[in-house]
Amino acid sequence: MAGVSTESLKKVEAVLTAQRAVSPDYLAKELFAVVDVLDADGGLRRALTDPSRSEQAREGIVQKVFRGKVSESALNVFVAAATARWSAERDLADALEHVAVDATAQAAEVRAGANTLETVLDELLTFINTLNSSAQAQIALTDDRALPEAKKKLALTLAGSPATAEGQLLIERVSVAPRGMTPARLAEKFVEIIVKRQKRSVARVVSARPLTDAHIEKLRRGLSQAYGQELKLDITVDPQVIGGLKVQVGDEILDGTVQSRLNELNRSIVA
Incomplete structure (x- = not known):
């Protein structure tokens, strides 16, 4: 998403946050179900993303089609999404999918x-x-x-x-x-x-051999400090890298593996 859709998503997220009193796991399932309806019904999707329709008209469509079929909380989130502006037709369903995942995360936090x-x-x-x-x-x-x-x-x-x-x-x-x-x-x-x-990012780590818990924690602290934010480590073991670590955070790759150095050497020989 970009531009106006990004701002609209923030508004829908705020409405979701206001529904904390309800069961977030049930809300997530309802929102995923709404996404399925939008994906299957092109006419409804176009009607709810048509910029020539007023917010009141789009809310009216949501109320007519979905009232009594989903909870009041799900309806509130859907109305917020349907009355917002979106850069592309698909962005409406994408936003609802996004907040459904958010609701699922809330459910995990609330439960345990x-x-x-x-x-x-x-x-x-x-x-x-x-x-x-x-x-x-x-x-x-x-x-x-x-x-x-x-x-x-x-x-x-x-x-x-x-x-x-x-x-x-x-x-x-x-x-x-x-x-x-x-x-x-x-x-x-x-x-x-x-x-x-x-407020974290994922650091994808490839290691030639399994890391101990102590090594993992040391790596997490070091990478988090280097990137200025907490990182969630996704560690996989690949013996083909021979030794060292390969770390990817977003689009940035830090490759300190032996395999990487061997590949560079081979390229220099061929050249």
């Missing part, structure tokens, strides 16, 4: 605190890394002939059978409603939404 939300992140990252390492699983999860329940079952297995209800909700979601993305990329987007909410 920050540690549970950290577990949700770990479950998403496990799913992403396991899926990315299996071409067969990637094909299975993007096969249009596969039944949704079969996709959900496979996705949960890839995630190591999530212990949290929130992790299960998000992983099932990416397996059956990737919305034009790959399941792994949508899961990455969900991780980005959650860590941004925590």
Whole structure:
């Protein structure tokens, strides 16, 4: 999102925050359901993003179609989104998906605190890394002939059978409603939404061998200090890097692996 859509998303997030008294896990499921309706109904989506319609007219459409079918809290969030301005038609559903993930994160915090939300992140990252390492699983999860329940079952297995209800909700979601993305990329987007909410970023670390807890904590502190913000480490082990670490934060890559140096040497020889 960019420009006017970014500002509109902030307004919708503020409305979501005002609904704290309700059950955030139920609210998240309702908002995901609204996203599905918008994705399936192009006429409704266009009507709610038509800049020539007044805010009152767009709110009227939401009230007519959805009142009595979703909770008052979900309706409030949807009205805020429908009466906002969006740079692109898809941005409306994208914003509702974003706040649905936010509501899921809130549910984890309300139920058991920050540690549970950290577990949700770990479950998403496990799913992403396991899926990315299996071409067969990637094909299975993007096969249009596969039944949704079969996709959900496979996705949960890839995630190591999530212990949290929130992790299960998000992983099932990416397996059956990737919305034009790959399941792994949508899961990455969900991780980005959650860590941004925590005012953090993800540091993807590739190591030649498993790191001890002490090494992981030392690395986390050092990287967080270097980048001036708390980082969530996503660590994978790849013996092919031979030695050292490869770290990626956003678009920046710090590669100190032996494999990287060997590749540079080979390139210099060939040249």
